[in-house]
Structures are given as structure tokens and as C-alpha cells.
């Protein structure tokens with residue numbers, strides 16, 4: 001059965017702000033669905049519409065077979081949501097927050113306490129469960145928010161950038177909970193992220209967003225295979241003219257499918273990259289172009305994004321973390 | 335049913351919050367007590383000669399009560415703006431809890447606190463010799479009136495909070511109380527007022543709450559005074575709760 005579906009879903013904030021510009025979704029039950037896109041691409045707006053917080057400007061969406069506008073109340077019973085900014089109540093303890101959550105979902109009193117204890121254990125918050133939330137770190141808040149979203153055993157869970165701004169260890173922990181819950185309780189996850197690595201490693205299926213539109217959709221493997229080539233990345237010494245000249249040289253090579261320039265790098269999509277890389281370096285050298293660095297890799301989701309949008313997918317500058325921008329193995333470098 | 339259930343748990347949360355910020359409630363009780371003492375000290379001795387009030391402590395006690403209630407009944411609005419700013423309000427909106435319970439829970443918490451502070455003023459007043467002509471049930475009636483007034487009054491701050499989301503604006507809701515209090519027979523009986531003031535006092539609902547409580551303290555049980563007090567609270571409540579619900583609808587649509 002389809003857990004989440006959308007047809008031509010649109011949200012305009014003003015005539016000129018098309019936050020979500022006509023997207024279609026069909027997400028089967030039991031999937032971890034990744035919604036990947038840069039800051040401002042419309043991920044949160046989509047989540048807010050699907051979770052009944054925001055009315056669509058146009059189109060329609062169903063969650064658990066229920067219309068998000070006309071059956072908003074029923075939808076709320078079926079879903080668990082952790083919003084982008086873990087909005088929690090500073091003066092309550094973690095345990096109290098979960099208990100209140102349970103009561104608001106009308107769980108029975110006998111169910112609430114053990115369920116809260118169980119979830120606090122899963123997200124490693126037993127020790128701090130009886131401390132006020134205002135003493136929690138960012139990572140602890142995210143984990144508590146995740147536990148709160150799961151209190152009533154929802155079949156469909158929305159997580160809006162659950163790991164943004166988290167340190168690598170907390171991020172790995174969240175990934176582990178999501179996988180376990182998906183496996184053990186069969187929950188469907190709709191997970192937004194700016195991180196290629198997160199989408200690549202966690203998502204069964206993936207949509208890539210840019211400026212309110214889905215620019216690519218499929219499994220991470222399908223998307224990467226769709227590039228149909230290996231990727232040679234060359235950093236050129238010198239100005240933009242040199243870079244452009246290098247791109248022109250690369251285009252002449254046999255088996256080249258596409259060449260893209262971003263800043264001082266030239267990205268060459270080519271069949272049989274192992275053989276092509278030596279030729280590329282040779283031709284550039286013959287053309288008197290200075291090569292600062294060259295590498296060969298299988299395509300990554302970033303290459304998919306680059307192919308579709310002409311830009312790299314760079315996480316928010318304010319966000320630091322692991323090298324989330326490098327998914328898929330760099331195979332060799334010269 | 336589900337409305338009351340959810341409101342009950344949200345009320346408990348509101349009360350827990352207050353218990354964890356005792357300083358806030360200290361201000362809410364200290365200011366009225368201070369004015370109570372100062373007013374009695376300043377005018378108490380001449381009140382009998384000036385406008386025939388022998389028991390000025392008893393006469394002033396309801397003023398202190400309403401001040402305390404109005405102070406604490408601003409919390410619903412302010413706390414709601416904090417929830418909105420932090421994003422916790424969205425989390426509450428995501429639950430299937432009826433929207434109405436998000437408002438009622440907060441108002442109920444204010445009402446309970448209003449009764450607690452009223453209890454403190456009643457105890458202090460009794461020690462100062464306010465007396466209670468209506469007997470033990472007079473205390474109960476005053477507590478109930480204070481709780482109802484607190485509920486209805488806190489809906490003003492709630493309406494502002496939901497409409498604006500601004501803590502400053504919600505706090506300003508408290509200022510509405512000052513004209514209401516001073517345009518009532520707070521410090522002297524209505525009979526000695528100038529004509530225009532007497533007119534304003536007559537149409538001011540706070541006047542009847544004040545008079546109802548005063549009657550219980552100074553003269554004894556009176557169904558009529560109680561009915562007038564309750565009626566004016568309910569009248570005010572229809573207005574303030576409608577505003578709060580309209581603001582809730584505004585925020586959630």
C-alpha cells in the first residue's frame with residue numbers, strides 16, 4: 001500500500017515565492033524515503049503540508065490513505081513528526097515530555113510509562129530522562145524529539161533534517177535508530193536531509209529537490225547509475241579562461257558524455273574512466289594547462305545533482321560535520 | 335471528553351512550569367500584598383470618617399485578590415508565546431489533541447494558580463482582621479469567584495498571544511486590568527464617586543466581582559451579590575473566550 005502520495009502539490013508563500021512547485025510522490029509502506037535538497041529547496045514546506053501544519057496552495061496529498069486537508073485530524077493520529085527545529089519545552093524533563101505526548105495521543109496510563117522508558121532506552125537518554133530539557137545538548141534534544149515522535153507507535157514517521165548540525169557520533173546514532181525502527185516496527189520514514197551521504201546510506205528511495213521541484217527520483221543506485229559513466233574531476237591552475245580551455249580539451253576525448261565546469265574544477269563524465277584518466281592528463285599537459293589535482297570516481301549523488309542543476313549540492317555553510325558531501329567511493333587519485 | 339482529558343494534562347504541565355519558576359509567582363503575590371498593606375496603612379484610619387467603611391481591611395481584601403488573580407492570569411498568554419517561539423506549539427498542533435484543549439489547558443492552569451494566590455491573600459487578610467461575615471462558605475465562594483475570574487481574564491492574554499505570537503504584546507494584556515480596576519469602586523464605595531466615574535463603574539464587570547466578594551466579607555451571604563458577580567464574569571467570559579477562540583482559529587488556519 002502507498003504510505004504517502006502527492007499529486008502536483010504546490011505551496012506559494014507569495015506570488016513570487018514558489019516554495020514547493022508541483023511535486024508528485026508515491027512512497028510505498030515500509031520504506032525509508034530520502035528527500036534530499038539544499039537549504040531553501042522546499043523540504044520543510046513539503047513536510048509541513050504532509051503533516052497538516054500547512055495548507056497546500058494547490059494539488060493534493062494523502063498520508064496513510066487519508067487526505068491531509070479534509071482528514072487532517074485522522075492523519076495526525078497516524079503520523080509521528082520531528083520538525084526541523086526540535087521545539088521542546090525547556091522546563092519539563094525528558095520523561096515528562098514523553099508522558100504528556102502519550103496522554104495527548106490518548107494512550108492508556110498503563111501503556112505510557114513503559115513505552116516512554118523503552119524509547120528513552122532506545123535513544124540513550126535513560127540517564128538524563130529526569131533532568132530538565134534546558135540542560136540537554138542539541139544532539140540529546142534531537143534524540144528526545146525522535147522518541148516523542150515515536151511515542152504512539154506511528155506507522156509513518158516524518159523527520160525533517162534529523163541530523164543537521166549534529167556531530168558524527170550523534171548522526172550515526174540517529175541513523176541506527178531509524179534503521180532499527182524501520183526494520184523492527186515496519187515504520188515508513190520520510191526523511192529530509194542536505195547530506196548526500198545520509199541520503200545514500202539510509203534511503204531505500206530518494207527524491208532530489210531543487211527550487212521547489214523534484215529534479216531526480218529513484219533508488220540511490222539507480223540515480224548514480226543513470227549517470228552512465230565514471231567521473232574524472234580535474235582542478236586547473238589559473239583563471240576561468242584556463243578552466244574553460246581545459247573543458248574544451250576534455251570534450252574532444254573519446255567516450256566523453258558530458259563536461260561541467262564549476263569554479264576551478266572541470267568534471268568529465270566518461271565511459272571507462274580507468275583508461276580515460278591517463279589520456280585526460282596527457283592532453284591537458286600537451287595543451288600547456290596546469291593540473292593541480294585529478295581524481296577518478298564512480299558517480300555520487302552530487303554528480304546526479306550537478307548533472308540536473310549545474311551546481312554542487314553543498315550543505316548549509318553554517319552546518320559543519322563529517323565530509324557528508326562525499327558519498328560513493330573515490331576510487332583512485334593521481 | 336477528549337478535550338477535557340487533553341486540557342487536564344496540559345494544565346498539569348502549565349502548573350509544573352510555574353512550580354519551576356517560583357520567582358514569577360512571588361512577584362504576582364508580592365505586588366498585591368504590598369498595595370494591600372500600603373492602602374490600608376494610608377487610608378485605613380480615615381476610611382470610616384471619609385466614606386463610612388469601618389472594616390477597611392475587609393474592604394480592600396478583594397482588591398488585593400483581583401490584582402493577584404490578574405497578575406497570574408497573564409501567564410497563559412506569555413507561556414503560549416514561548417511555546418510558539420520555541421516551536422513546541424507546532425508539536426502540540428501535530429498531536430490529535432483537540433485544538434480547544436491547547437487553550438483550555440493553559441487557562442485552567444491560570445485559574446488554579448489564581449485560586450492558590452487568592453488563598454494566600456485570604457489567609458493574610460484574616461490575620462490582619464478582615465473577617466468573613468458569610469462564614470466558611472464565604473471563603474469557598476471567594477475562591478471560586480477568583481478561579482472563574484482568572485480563567486476568563488487569562489483568555490485576554492491568550493487571545494493576544496495566539497494572534498500576535500509576541501510575548502511583549504501578551505504581557506501588555508495585563509495593563510488592561512488597571513483601567514478596569516481603577517474604574518471600579520476599588521478604593522472607595524461607588525456612592526461617593528463623581529457622576530461620570532460612577533457610570534463607568536456601573537458598566538464595568540470588575541465592579542460586580544469586587545462587590546460580590548466584599549458583600550461576603552463585610553455583610554454576609556447574598557445570592558444576589560453572588561449572582562451579579564458570577565453573571566458579570568460569565569458575560570466577560572463570553573467576550574474573552576470568543577476572542578481567544580477566534581485567535582486560535584486564526585493561528586491554525
Ligand SMILES: Nc1ncnc2c1ncn2[C@@H]1O[C@H](COP(=O)(O)OP(=O)(O)O)[C@@H](O)[C@H]1O
Pocket residue numbers: 013014017018019020037038039040041042043044045046
Ligand atoms: N512562512 C514562509 N513565508 C515565506 N517564505 C517561506 C516561508 N517558509 C519558507 N519560505 C521560503 O520557501 C522556500 C523553501 O523553504 P523551506 O521549505 O524551508 O526549504 P528547506 O526546508 O528545503 O530548507 C525558501 O525560499 C523559504 O525562504
Ligand SMILES: [Mg+2]
Pocket residue numbers: 040043044045084160161
Ligand atoms: Mg528545512
